[in-house]
Amino acid sequence: MLILIQPDEAGVATYAYEWLRQRIQRKPRLVLGLATGSTPLRLYRAMVEGYQRGELDFSEVITFNLDEYVGLSRHHPRSFYRFMHEHLFSHVNLRPENIHFLDGLPDDVEAHCEAYEAAIRAAGGIDVQILGIGRDGHIGFNEPTSSLCSRTRDKVLTRETIEDNRRFFGPGEEVPRWALTMGVGTILEAREILLLACGPAKARAVAAMAEGPVTALCPASALQLHPRVTVVCDEAAAAALQYQEYYRWIQANDYRLHEVVQKAKQARDTQPDH
Numbered sequence: 001m002l003i004l005i006q007p008d009e010a011g012v013a014t015y016a017y018e019w020l021r022q023r024i025q026r027k028p029r030l031v032l033g034l035a036t037g038s039t040p041l042r043l044y045r046a047m048v049e050g051y052q053r054g055e056l057d058f059s060e061v062i063t064f065n066l067d068e069y070v071g072l073s074r075h076h077p078r079s080f081y082r083f084m085h086e087h088l089f090s091h092v093n094l095r096p097e098n099i100h101f102l103d104g105l106p107d108d109v110e111a112h113c114e115a116y117e118a119a120i121r122a123a124g125g126i127d128v129q130i131l132g133i134g135r136d137g138h139i140g141f142n143e144p145t146s147s148l149c150s151r152t153r154d155k156v157l158t159r160e161t162i163e164d165n166r167r168f169f170g171p172g173e174e175v176p177r178w179a180l181t182m183g184v185g186t187i188l189e190a191r192e193i194l195l196l197a198c199g200p201a202k203a204r205a206v207a208a209m210a211e212g213p214v215t216a217l218c219p220a221s222a223l224q225l226h227p228r229v230t231v232v233c234d235e236a237a238a239a240a241l242q243y244q245e246y247y248r249w250i251q252a253n254d255y256r257l258h259e260v261v262q263k264a265k266q267a268r269d270t271q272p273d274h
């Protein structure tokens with residue numbers, strides 16, 4: 001797990017945008033897993049601006065969103081589909097047929113979730129999964145005690161998550177208690193994962209994810225088992241990390257690896273009898 005600490009939320013978004021831009025440019029038909037919530041909003045804004053500048057082309061990109069509330073139709077103002085539509089989909093040239101979303105009103109939950117998994121497989125698997133993290137360590141809507149091998153399914157949300165989500169709903173509006181979500185096992189099959197975390201409320205979850213035991217009590221800790229996870233967090237979200245100094249040391253030195261090898265090679269090659 002590579003942990004990068006940025007000074008603030010803007011720094012997190014700038015880094016995340018650059019990380020993602022390189023991947024979309026390298027593979028125009030990128031299969032991109034997307035997340036909702038406040039955290040990725042600045043990244044989505046940067047993606048829209050990148051598209052408007054002509055830097056990004058989404059015409060081949062395929063997306064799969066992590067989760068959706070049960071009981072809300074796609075067009076409901078608080079649905080995650082609507083959220084994505086408002087913040088990203090309607091502003092870039094993603095093809096509607098390349099956008100995949102769980103349906104909050106499925107006829108048959110199990111069949112629908114299986115079909116979602118099948119669609120991910122048919123697309124060739126997720127190349128890059130963007131994640132946020134809940135205060136309780138959830139990823140997607142995999143709440144504490146979720147199986148670390150779970151697949152896409154329905155989940156009852158914790159009271160804490162329901163309270164956290166209330167800010168997106170109007171006064172008197174009921175906050176859904178159920179969601180459909182990709183499982184932890186589904187997420188772990190993504191080839192690369194980018195997790196973003198901002199603000200002091202996430203500090204405890206970030207530390208448990210990166211430095212705690214791998215446990216269903218913090219579903220994000222399962223990311224320790226994935227070989228290619230990049231965590232980008234701001235100072236506040238990094239505050240409880242025990243090995244902060246080491247992560248900063250890595251960050252300060254890592255990019256120089258290539259440079260050091262090149263220099264050593266040049267020195268070797270200029271010696272007469274290398």
Ligand code: PGA
Nearest residue numbers: 037038039040132133134
């Ligand atoms: P947030 O949610 O970005 O709104 O904090 C993150 C999450 O619950 O995964």
